Amino acid sequence: MCGIVGYIGNKPAAPILLDGLEKLEYRGYDSSGIAVINGHDIDVSKAKGRLQVLREKTNNGKDVIGTTGIGHTRWATHGEPSDVNAHPHLSQSGRFAVVHNGIIENYISLREKLIEKGFEFVSETDTEVLAHLFEYYYKGDIMDAMIKVINRVEGSYALGVLCSDYPDSFIAVRKASPLIIGLGNDENFIASDVTAILKHTRNIYYIEDEEIVVLKRDEVKVYNSDREEIKKDVFTVDWDISAAEKGGYEHFMIKEIEEQPKAVRATISPRIKDGKIVLDDVKLTREDIKNINKIYIVACGSAYHVGVVGKYVIEKMCRIPVETQIASEFRYCDPIVTPRDLVIVISQSGETADTLEALKVAKNRGARILSIVNVVGSAIANASDDVIYTWAGPEIAVATTKAYSTQLAVVYMLAIYMAERLGNITGGQYKKYIKDLEALPELIAETIKNKDQLAYLASRFYNCKSIFFIGRNLDYAVSLEGSLKLKEISYIHSEAYAAGELKHGTISLIEDGTLVIALASGNELFDKTVSNIKEVVSRGAVVMSVTTKERSMTGIADHVIHVPVTNDIFLPSLTVVPLQIFSYYVAAEKGCDIDKPRNLAKSVTVE
Numbered sequence: 001m002c003g004i005v006g007y008i009g010n011k012p013a014a015p016i017l018l019d020g021l022e023k024l025e026y027r028g029y030d031s032s033g034i035a036v037i038n039g040h041d042i043d044v045s046k047a048k049g050r051l052q053v054l055r056e057k058t059n060n061g062k063d064v065i066g067t068t069g070i071g072h073t074r075w076a077t078h079g080e081p082s083d084v085n086a087h088p089h090l091s092q093s094g095r096f097a098v099v100h101n102g103i104i105e106n107y108i109s110l111r112e113k114l115i116e117k118g119f120e121f122v123s124e125t126d127t128e129v130l131a132h133l134f135e136y137y138y139k140g141d142i143m144d145a146m147i148k149v150i151n152r153v154e155g156s157y158a159l160g161v162l163c164s165d166y167p168d169s170f171i172a173v174r175k176a177s178p179l180i181i182g183l184g185n186d187e188n189f190i191a192s193d194v195t196a197i198l199k200h201t202r203n204i205y206y207i208e209d210e211e212i213v214v215l216k217r218d219e220v221k222v223y224n225s226d227r228e229e230i231k232k233d234v235f236t237v238d239w240d241i242s243a244a245e246k247g248g249y250e251h252f253m254i255k256e257i258e259e260q261p262k263a264v265r266a267t268i269s270p271r272i273k274d275g276k277i278v279l280d281d282v283k284l285t286r287e288d289i290k291n292i293n294k295i296y297i298v299a300c301g302s303a304y305h306v307g308v309v310g311k312y313v314i315e316k317m318c319r320i321p322v323e324t325q326i327a328s329e330f331r332y333c334d335p336i337v338t339p340r341d342l343v344i345v346i347s348q349s350g351e352t353a354d355t356l357e358a359l360k361v362a363k364n365r366g367a368r369i370l371s372i373v374n375v376v377g378s379a380i381a382n383a384s385d386d387v388i389y390t391w392a393g394p395e396i397a398v399a400t401t402k403a404y405s406t407q408l409a410v411v412y413m414l415a416i417y418m419a420e421r422l423g424n425i426t427g428g429q430y431k432k433y434i435k436d437l438e439a440l441p442e443l444i445a446e447t448i449k450n451k452d453q454l455a456y457l458a459s460r461f462y463n464c465k466s467i468f469f470i471g472r473n474l475d476y477a478v479s480l481e482g483s484l485k486l487k488e489i490s491y492i493h494s495e496a497y498a499a500g501e502l503k504h505g506t507i508s509l510i511e512d513g514t515l516v517i518a519l520a521s522g523n524e525l526f527d528k529t530v531s532n533i534k535e536v537v538s539r540g541a542v543v544m545s546v547t548t549k550e551r552s553m554t555g556i557a558d559h560v561i562h563v564p565v566t567n568d569i570f571l572p573s574l575t576v577v578p579l580q581i582f583s584y585y586v587a588a589e590k591g592c593d594i595d596k597p598r599n600l601a602k603s604v605t606v607e
Helices: 013-023 051-057 107-116 127-137 142-152 252-258 260-271 286-290 301-318 327-332 353-364 402-422 427-448 451-461 474-490 499-504 526-537 572-590
Strands: 003-008 031-038 041-048 068-074 096-104 155-163 170-175 180-183 188-191 203-206 212-215 220-223 294-299 322-326 341-347 368-373 386-389 466-471 493-498 515-519 542-548 559-563
Touching: 003 013, 003 096, 003 155, 003 170, 013 031, 013 051, 013 068, 031 051, 031 096, 041 051, 041 096, 068 096, 068 155, 096 127, 107 127, 127 142, 127 155, 142 155, 142 170, 142 212, 180 220, 188 212, 252 260, 252 572, 260 402, 260 427, 286 402, 294 301, 294 327, 294 353, 301 322, 301 341, 301 402, 301 474, 322 327, 327 353, 341 353, 353 368, 368 402, 386 402, 402 427, 402 572, 427 572, 451 559, 451 572, 466 474, 466 499, 466 526, 474 493, 474 515, 474 572, 493 499, 499 526, 515 526, 515 572, 526 542, 542 572, 559 572
Parallel strands: 294 322, 294 341, 341 368, 368 386, 466 493, 466 515, 515 542, 542 559
Antiparallel strands: 003 068, 003 188, 031 041, 031 068, 096 155, 155 170, 170 212, 180 188, 180 203, 212 220
16 A cells, blocks of 8 residues: 655666656555655655656656655545645645655644644645644754654654755654665665565665664664664565566466465475474464464455464364454454464565554453564564564565465464374374475466466356355355455455355345356365255356366356365365456456556555
């Protein structure tokens, strides 16, 4: 959600800023802008719509002169998308320019105070308050002004701030919103995501909440709010820039679908040593696991759907009660969490606002926090007691695919790891789980080979007004994700239902020609799901089923997609793949903006 990039060096800043913003387009946005110090003035250019509009407006940045600047892609929260509401925002005198990701929760009271002091506002945004606050508190010392501003505002923020009195430096800060520092040769950067600056440097600082960064061409210094300098460790990004590029694919989403075997292998393989699951970053002892009273899985969106799978798998294998909750609900439901509870937090970015706040609630009540994240050094990772990184590499498409699959792989490993320590599985069962786990990448690759069949089915059904997904147990959990994928990128109304619930009201929605996608992969409940399929067929539904190769759906479903056979607990890693591919091709048939669907952002860093 929103994107920030900043540059200081010896090269023209504007083209670098525009290129960086282009790499952040996947996060979602509706307007963009840049601000560059031109001598002792700040030159601002902004535009509603796609970044190409700003490129044309600035002649690809050539018309904006200067070597120090900040840029932003905005996803509207306060005020409609417009040139005026786009960032950067200038202070009244034009001395300060500010870009901001996040939400200033007390902006109304601050705005009223500033108006009383004679400040005039031109936008509807909360961010303009920050620009005027800098001017209000500035007495010649930019660091002093920054400290006063962050002490006054409430909410979340990542800020990049230019001051025309400091043409050879700029300043940045973060709180509960992602921001990294890029370290180059005679040039330095800020960005909300490493993909924006990977073309220029692989060396970065991860900064913590309320750490203030002063960037110059030849140095970067980090301070706390007491103005004490903090020494930071340099982290080197080890994945190749090609991982964040399309590489000949039409869309990032299909590229990332096809990257799933490699990504899942990268998640699993380093953690299996001598036939054992080794989770080096997890300090849970055998005794700790035995003393767990309850497990909560807390997440949003697709990560929440991973948690639904996790509930079934962990309860079955570990016999520990598990409750999966949406992070935004967990935070406000006054959860009954104790020091004997384990809270598993799942987030691709490690910066998801609702998830981070839910984590804090659980931690304040004494629970142990184990996070599953993709981004090293992210806020959720830093706030956790134990971290398992998915190592999925960059995921650019807004609709997640490989992040979901790698999170699933981590959940499986964690369940097996705990079950073995609890003595709930025999040595022979443990070896079989490991063998099946190691086979998953090849089975996912085999499943992807069905894409031609799925492309054909998409061409048949892309005009549907509503599509329903049904399944039981793990199949129901995967149905939730399949339905979300379809909604996200094709804008077709779809719903997922536990198949056994159909007769309790939902079946009234089925009419002639309604497409029902039925997952029937598990051995225990296959026959039950077949009965539910027959119920919808008798009411006129057209059924597309997803099942394993050992099952026959002849005379039951109209169209059948087969996945390989594996242990039932691992089937979600296979059954989700046809749903991802089908959604992709439906959206392609409809001409949708697949990688950047309307109204959505990749990283949701505001509540």
